Amino acid sequence: MIPWLPRHPVFPPVDAALKEPNGLLAAGGDLSPERILAAYRRGIFPWFSPGEPILWWSPDPRMVLFPGELKISRSLAKTLRRGGYEVRLDSAFAAVVAACAGTARPGQDGTWISGPMQEAYLRLHQLGYAHCVETWIDGELAGGLYGIAIGRTFYGESMFAHVTDASKIALAHLCRTLEQLGFAVIDCQMETNHLASLGARPIPRQSFVSGLQEWAKLAPSAGLWPIDAASGPWRSV
Numbered sequence: 001m002i003p004w005l006p007r008h009p010v011f012p013p014v015d016a017a018l019k020e021p022n023g024l025l026a027a028g029g030d031l032s033p034e035r036i037l038a039a040y041r042r043g044i045f046p047w048f049s050p051g052e053p054i055l056w057w058s059p060d061p062r063m064v065l066f067p068g069e070l071k072i073s074r075s076l077a078k079t080l081r082r083g084g085y086e087v088r089l090d091s092a093f094a095a096v097v098a099a100c101a102g103t104a105r106p107g108q109d110g111t112w113i114s115g116p117m118q119e120a121y122l123r124l125h126q127l128g129y130a131h132c133v134e135t136w137i138d139g140e141l142a143g144g145l146y147g148i149a150i151g152r153t154f155y156g157e158s159m160f161a162h163v164t165d166a167s168k169i170a171l172a173h174l175c176r177t178l179e180q181l182g183f184a185v186i187d188c189q190m191e192t193n194h195l196a197s198l199g200a201r202p203i204p205r206q207s208f209v210s211g212l213q214e215w216a217k218l219a220p221s222a223g224l225w226p227i228d229a230a231s232g233p234w235r236s237v
Helices: 033-041 074-082 093-102 115-126 166-181 193-197 205-215
Strands: 024-028 055-057 062-065 086-089 130-137 140-150 153-161 185-189 201-203
Touching (some): 033 115, 062 205, 074 166, 086 166, 093 115, 093 140, 093 153, 115 130, 115 140, 130 166, 140 166, 153 166, 166 185, 185 205
Parallel strands (some): 153 185
Antiparallel strands (some): 024 055, 062 185, 062 201, 086 130, 130 140
């Protein structure tokens, strides 16, 4: 059994999470900015399907990507150097979230990014915590990603691509931007082969939660990202 959350944003300790399904910690509560931010600061995130109660998770191990460890394949490196795209930050947040919700994914029936979830993250964007990175090609939104930034931690939520490599272009520029802004880590939540191919790796939940005690409390603070942070030609490092 898992606890049902009260009205105020209090969570059980993450080591109380179930082993099967991995990381399920609690149910109930709401999607207020206060509760979501309190969850992220503790290494907890909401994830549930339409028709289910709000479910809160803290899996062990935790998949993370350190910005400097992104693996860029030869084909992606060629695409980045060739250009023909524009990367923007925080210029079309609602459109990115809607595209993530509406993009079909192999092995998935429907989306967990329901209307209430979209509204919750749009509110967090308005408060300066939720951000997106967008790849534009020929004036059209071709791919992107979004997540939450607290202190020096970026909590990745979802990504989409309507054009090959468009989401990876956004991820590459996200990593470069995060390095420029002094971020320490990208939380990728669940372990997948796709994330591993991009350089993400699992670490013990306790290591992640311990790291958050420093990463999530340090500057930069909430606010829109500098619009030109991802501009300029791509250069290999």
